[in-house]
Amino acid sequence: MQDYSDKRFLVVDDFSDFRSSVKAMLWDMGGKDVDMADRGEDTLQMCRNKRYDIILHDYNLGSGKNGQQVLEELMVGKLISHQCIFVMVTAESSQAMVLSALEHEPDAYLTKPFNRASLAQRLDKLVERKQVLKPILQALDKQDAAAVLAACEDIARQDKRYAPLCLRHKANALRDLGRHEELERLLSAVLAERPLPWAYVLLGQLLHKRGDLSRAQATFEQGLQTFPMMPALYDGLAAVLLAQGDSQRAQQALEDALKLSPLAIRRQMQLGKLAMDNQDFDIASKAYRQAVDMGRTSRFKSPENYLGLAQALTQQAGDATLDKRVQVEINQALGEMDKSYSGDPALQVRSRLTLAASLKKSGDPARAAKLTEEAVKAMAELPELFAADTALQVAGQLRDLGQAAASDQLLKTCVEVYGDDPAVMQGVAKQTSDAGILSGGKEAVELNRQGVRCYQQKQFDEALKLFRQALALQPKNISIALNTAQSLLRQGGEKPPAELLEECRACLEAVRMMPASDPRHERYQQLRRKAFGQ
Amino acid sequence: MSEQPDGLDIATVIASTVHDMKNSLALLTQSHAQWQAQLPAELRQGREQGIIDYEFARLNGMLVQLLGLYKLGANQLPLHPAYHELEDFIEAQLARHQEVLQSRQIEARCEVDSFDLMGFFDQELLGSVVANIINNSIRYARSQLLVSAWQEGEFLVLSICDDGQGYPPSMIEQQSSYVLGLNQSSGSTGLGLYFAGRIAALHQRQGLQGRIELANGGPLGGGVFRIYLP
Numbered sequence: 081m082q083d084y085s086d087k088r089f090l091v092v093d094d095f096s097d098f099r100s101s102v103k104a105m106l107w108d109m110g111g112k113d114v115d116m117a118d119r120g121e122d123t124l125q126m127c128r129n130k131r132y133d134i135i136l137h138d139y140n141l142g143s144g145k146n147g148q149q150v151l152e153e154l155m156v157g158k159l160i161s162h163q164c165i166f167v168m169v170t171a172e173s174s175q176a177m178v179l180s181a182l183e184h185e186p187d188a189y190l191t192k193p194f195n196r197a198s199l200a201q202r203l204d205k206l207v208e209r210k211q212v213l214k215p216i217l218q219a220l221d222k223q224d225a226a227a228v229l230a231a232c233e234d235i236a237r238q239d240k241r242y243a244p245l246c247l248r249h250k251a252n253a254l255r256d257l258g259r260h261e262e263l264e265r266l267l268s269a270v271l272a273e274r275p276l277p278w279a280y281v282l283l284g285q286l287l288h289k290r291g292d293l294s295r296a297q298a299t300f301e302q303g304l305q306t307f308p309m310m311p312a313l314y315d316g317l318a319a320v321l322l323a324q325g326d327s328q329r330a331q332q333a334l335e336d337a338l339k340l341s342p343l344a345i346r347r348q349m350q351l352g353k354l355a356m357d358n359q360d361f362d363i364a365s366k367a368y369r370q371a372v373d374m375g376r377t378s379r380f381k382s383p384e385n386y387l388g389l390a391q392a393l394t395q396q397a398g399d400a401t402l403d404k405r406v407q408v409e410i411n412q413a414l415g416e417m418d419k420s421y422s423g424d425p426a427l428q429v430r431s432r433l434t435l436a437a438s439l440k441k442s443g444d445p446a447r448a449a450k451l452t453e454e455a456v457k458a459m460a461e462l463p464e465l466f467a468a469d470t471a472l473q474v475a476g477q478l479r480d481l482g483q484a485a486a487s488d489q490l491l492k493t494c495v496e497v498y499g500d501d502p503a504v505m506q507g508v509a510k511q512t513s514d515a516g517i518l519s520g521g522k523e524a525v526e527l528n529r530q531g532v533r534c535y536q537q538k539q540f541d542e543a544l545k546l547f548r549q550a551l552a553l554q555p556k557n558i559s560i561a562l563n564t565a566q567s568l569l570r571q572g573g574e575k576p577p578a579e580l581l582e583e584c585r586a587c588l589e590a591v592r593m594m595p596a597s598d599p600r601h602e603r604y605q606q607l608r609r610k611a612f613g614q
Numbered sequence: 615m616s617e618q619p620d621g622l623d624i625a626t627v628i629a630s631t632v633h634d635m636k637n638s639l640a641l642l643t644q645s646h647a648q649w650q651a652q653l654p655a656e657l658r659q660g661r662e663q664g665i666i667d668y669e670f671a672r673l674n675g676m677l678v679q680l681l682g683l684y685k686l687g688a689n690q691l692p693l694h695p696a697y698h699e700l701e702d703f704i705e706a707q708l709a710r711h712q713e714v715l716q717s718r719q720i721e722a723r724c725e726v727d728s729f730d731l732m733g734f735f736d737q738e739l740l741g742s743v744v745a746n747i748i749n750n751s752i753r754y755a756r757s758q759l760l761v762s763a764w765q766e767g768e769f770l771v772l773s774i775c776d777d778g779q780g781y782p783p784s785m786i787e788q789q790s791s792y793v794l795g796l797n798q799s800s801g802s803t804g805l806g807l808y809f810a811g812r813i814a815a816l817h818q819r820q821g822l823q824g825r826i827e828l829a830n831g832g833p834l835g836g837g838v839f840r841i842y843l844p
Contacts, residue, residue, distance in 0.1 A: 095641070097641070097644065097645060097648065098641075098644060100648070101644050101648045104648065104651060171636065171637050189738075191738075192644070193639075193640040193641075193643040193644045193647075194710070195647065195710065197709040197710075197713075198706065198710050198712075200709070201706055201709040202706065205702050205706075239730060240730050241730045241732060244696070274695070274697075274734050274819070275695075276696070277694075306693075307692065
């Protein structure tokens, strides 16, 4: 038997009898440091304050978070190391296993009732396994995918019992390193041998990422034939269907996943968004309501769920007057959001517009108009631009609320800043046919496209010339500005001349209002550090 | 909302009741173990303790099996196969029965043909099958129990042997009809064979299907239960 005297244990269960019985077993095995809790919320708090080596966690804790939600938050929040042993204790293990998120699986399941011998046998084995896998787990803690890969090769060669686990870590590492071809070969080989749900998911995601949508779809569908109860496969299928423009079937796939596993806040949020797009306001309001409820105790809480709920409820009424009770729910949702995110002026603007839209339907046009005006005024002073999809949404709301000029202005900005993204341009075209707005960025976008091609072909001088021309036409476009800045820095070499540096700083300054949520924000920060020498 | 004229779906009612019974039994078992631990040593090892432990395990096994059969019928028993170490799997099964084995003074051994033998199966489902067989063997074993595993061509073989009197000849002769569910007269044993056969058959690979086999003799001279998995 392993030595447990120096291990830090945490036992979480809502039955005090069960907790004390497990504690007695652990003491009997030599464990000295055994903490206990009865709620998942406490687990999170306790793991913030203390590093546990072994956690025995009940799956079904009555009210509040279940064990799977807790594990997910522990891992995403990095509150436990990969070296920590997490055992999920369940009354009926198959149910919990089905619902486990593939990327956050516990190290083992233990079915109640269990005796001391079973607990000891399980923990002995897990301690041994974690010891052998230590190089991999340490590398995972450091998020060093290359080191994970090297360690996997070593360990799999030494002991074939760990080969399946190593294979899985290896696949994840190849994904993180962007070594797509190797990954595809590996996954195809794994699946040719045996069907494994994680391999289907990874392969489907990989094909999706590479734009091979029909094969991605086929992979998820094939996986679902073997594993019809695996929510992650439905998630993947939904994403592929959406990318193919089939938002109806994508919604269906997400609803299937939620039937299996409703306690997934991000999945509910995604369903809400998709159902909104599909104008299925019943489903949208239900999904957002769930997401809001779960969000109150979750790190995955998002203001979008409050706004989504209010908007779905407003739309659900159609042309009819809004029911009083519905208006109360909207007020509550937005009120709660205002309180939670009081420091975010952009959200305050969106909250006001959303409330105004509902009040307009509730027969209170005077208050709606007042709120709208306040929002328009506040919008002019926002320190940051809206993200593209938010901007489109807000533009639509402004138009519905009779603020056509403000709406047009926002769309124009959208074209200036995001005009190189065809999806954004499609969104703009849905709201306006004004040629002045729609054709605003065309020439610049084309020049930018040519510039990118030259840059890829290492014709750097030609690329810079094209980017500069594009930038002169559209100085606020994020892609063009970043491309120009990058080309300038490249041109400047180790010690860029002052003039060039000045030009580079100017293009970055012109897009300094880009939202922090933009995927290009990190690239922007990097370029800034170089250009401003910070 | 309209009521269904025929009211309850009895199978679903039974399944949900069995689920509650299982939870209740889990609490009962756990409380009993705790209470037992507080007893003075001389009272802890009584004959009654052995009976209680054994019957707890048997009840639990039957309830798990009943739930499994319901899910098989409702097509809700999806397979969750993964790679597992055989030695670890078998040791875990034996650990579940430790108290009973001790109180009946049965020596239980695990033998795998190499320490790193791996299998690809649904650990929970196969675990519930093996637990039932071990339970059954404990009833008939005199002093020894052997659980072993080896690779035989395309199949992984798991075998559970005891040194008891063996299976009745009629059962060995008619094993296939038990497995097919044709012979339902012999109560829980027949049902157990049916369940084991179905679980084994859920394991498939490249046209090959899992199966079970009953025999007498074997290394310990008693009953032999073998599970073949592709």
